[in-house]
Amino acid sequence: MQDARLRIGATLLLSCAAFSSVFGAVLVALWWGIIGRGERNLPGRHAAAVIFGAIILVAGFTEAFGGDGISYGFRMTVVTLIAFWAFGHGREGDLMNTAVWAFGDRIGFDLGLTAEMAVSSLRRIEKDIRDIKNALKLKGSRGPVHDLIPLGFALTIIQIHRAREQGIILATRGYRGGGTYLPTFRRSKTDNVAFFGSILIIVAVFVSFVGYL
Amino acid sequence: MYLKADRLTLSHGEWNLRADGVFGQGVHLVTGPVGSGKTTLASALAGIFEPASGRINRDGILHLTLSMQFPEYHVTGFLVKDEIRSWHLPVAETLRQAGLDGRQNAKTLTLSRGELKRLHLTCLLGNLWDAVILDEPFAGLDCREKKRVCAAIEEGNHPLIIIFTHEQAVLPAADVIWEIEEGALVCRGKVPEAIPAWKGAPRYLTRATEEGAQPKNIRLQDATEALCRMHA
DSSP states (O other), rough: OOOHHHHHHHHHHHHHHHOOOHHHHHHHHHHHTTSTTTTOOOOOHHHHHHHHHHHHHHHHHHTTTOHHHHHHHHHHHHHHHHHHHHHHHHTTTHHHHHHHHIIIIIIHHHHHHHHHHHHHHHHHHHHHHHHHHHHHHHHHHOHHHHHHHHHHHHHHHHHHHHHHHHHHHHHTTOOSOOOOOOOOOOOTTHHHHHHHHHHHHHHHHHHHHHHHH | OOEEEEEEEEETTTTTEEEEEEESSSEEEEEEOOOHHHHHHHHHHTSSSOOOEEEEEEEEEEOOOEOSGGGGGGGOOHHHHHHHTTOOOOHHHHHHHTTTTTOOOOGGGGSSSHHHHHHHHHHHHOOSSEEEEEEEETTOOOHHHHHHHOHHHHHHOHEEEEEOOOOOOOOOOSSEEEETTTTTEEEEEEETTTGGGTTTTOOHHHHHHHOOOOOOOSSSHHHHHHHHHOOO
């Protein structure tokens, strides 16, 4: 999906639909299977094991203590798959474009800038974690649990330093809030179909709730 | 003892770098423009970046390390003294060498980038390694500290040192010059024969060779001495 507005909109609708009921999650899973094909951006084995392992763990506990853990596990898995789809195909500037388009040059610009900086930090953290782990391995790792402390500490300090540097750069360039920005969007042939599909799903979920009530 | 890049191809998406060569004992200097792949090649030689094809062969190298460009990545000690101890080095002596006397109780990650780099390089070079790979060791250091790092490299405590840098002012004496050019690692040869062929040579070296001088090595003092010899 090329158009950032439609992708963000679809992500919100699909996430709500998937989390609200198992019926919604099934529909979203179908959407993901058909329309998200080729753009799924699934994580590597280790990351997948950690993320989905955490979901399974919580679901297991919920089920064991009388809650509906299986439903929770399935719904959260689908929400996570949608998050991978949405995050993986985001391009630099998508959030800025969408925020300025939606909220204008003042609030939209600030929101977009904050969101872009946050996403950019997330992407850099991935590399930082990889590099820190490698550095610790070279220095003589004392095991993944022991390494967590220096890793977390270094990561936090690096982020604080970067945030301060970014703040200084923005202040030096005269940023006081808001700005001039012309949002631009690209759209592929399938964008409308995919977004329309997500609207149909949220409507179907809503109708199923109304019917239930 | 050697580290061999055997028909290596390194890839990041559509970006590729080819490397084929043997790094024998001595000091090897690898230069290339920013973005040419120095860090990726350094990581591959250290065994932490998976090559797309080819392989790295190590002969006689049991202890190898890599100094990454950002010293923060290596920190495991909360206080400076803990960090020094994590490298199994004496605290007072290491502090003195790093020019950080009296800072043993400072929080390691609150040191400035330059101070941290000094501490990191002092600790790393203070250990005994068969092979040391240094990725931009001079970044963030002032001239005095760069000279101190060069002196530590020239001490010869480590049989094989590979330096990846785009430093143009302060360099250590080197044995072999390599360059990354058009997506490939190219060996310019042994010093001093390699100097005229070195495209990314510092200005003082090219100036000296243009004037007909023949520096014995790549340091500023080598260029100066060569010019003095010529005009004597």
